Amino acid sequence: MPRKARVVLPNCPHHIVQRGHNRQAVFADPSDFERYLADLRELKDAFGIKVHAFCLMTNHVHLLLAPPEDSAALAQLMKRLAGRMTRYRNRIERRTGTLWEGRYKSSAVQTDAYLLACCRYIELNPVRAGMVARPAEYFWSSYRLRMLGRHEDNWLERAAFFDDLAHSDEERSRAYRAFVDQGIPTDQLQLIRNALQRGQLTGSGDFIREVEQSSGLRIETRGRGRPRRNS
Template structure:
């Protein structure tokens, strides 16, 4: 049976893992890691995806990203094909560079996003390459610690920690020193299944219009708009007032605020909605 396609949508957040064929070292030289990073930077400029984190190990890499119009599958194909050609050329070899299709785990909330970033940045620590996250050169950790947002989109995650950037960075550093909470074994199982992502696009909260905008949307003319705002009780204005009040209630405004905006009481709004003049 063939692999099920991954369902993707614009704005989705993903944790991507790509390993070398047979887990062989395919990024064992600094030049190799530099090539991959440069290619990712170039793709980012060309396609506009957001990159929240990465780490490049000797035999695999991790990306934490958010796609826009360019599907993840196309983006990963471009990145992996480019590096595959480079690696085979530089090492005078042919054949597969990667161990099958990349693994991808959907990130469904902000709390998990922070945990994934820590998992990614602590990869070298878990592997015994270094004792601290900031001792490894080939990850996005330095961008967060040094408040550098030119390549890595640091604002979202640091903003989750604090609106004060200095405090946010301190909290980030403290968070990176804590042990991971992600179930790594389950993560590998999900990836090996070549699973189908079936997340629904996040629902956008409707924009709440101002009360004046709601009143204008009733179709009232400028002169009558002014009369209504001044509390006029002319009979011909009633349909506009009713339409205004009904829509304002739908948008969760209180009777008091609806009335104050047109210079009448909350009780008057209640009567208006109940057909009492």
């Protein structure tokens, strides 16, 4: 049976999950996490990819990436990232073979309605997993970078959704911290998970119809709804 075509949209954020092969650990040491993030920071510039959020868990990664007009750059970046990490771990462990599952999961995200919600979903992964009590305690997600505001060490994309939260960096950080601390409503959590698992779009009905018209693809939809920022 042929694999379902992946929907990749230029200049649109995509929620991506890539897991270790047979759910094996991908990151065993702090240096592994640091290596992956250094590669991501380098390759995002090489391929013109915008990074909105990330979270590196022990055996998988969550990324929120937007490709340029050439949407093929997204797959190229993911292939290069995976290849570098595989060679790195194989060299250290003196082994051969694959490190990752064969195909990563992805879902195009409607920017105005869902980008903020997906950032929160990604950065709360360590909290949901019981690894930390608060997202700021986890070193390998974008949450700590985001709280730096316009600091030179913050290499995340400066998106309009974050600027719209308040009038200053300090106020934006407080607003986003409060938004994250609210947690994720159950229906929103399930919607984001389902869209990712099924390769659907994370967005409203209008967004999905627009993508169908522009791409010529028939996109299966289930249980859509616009997330609320104050819920």
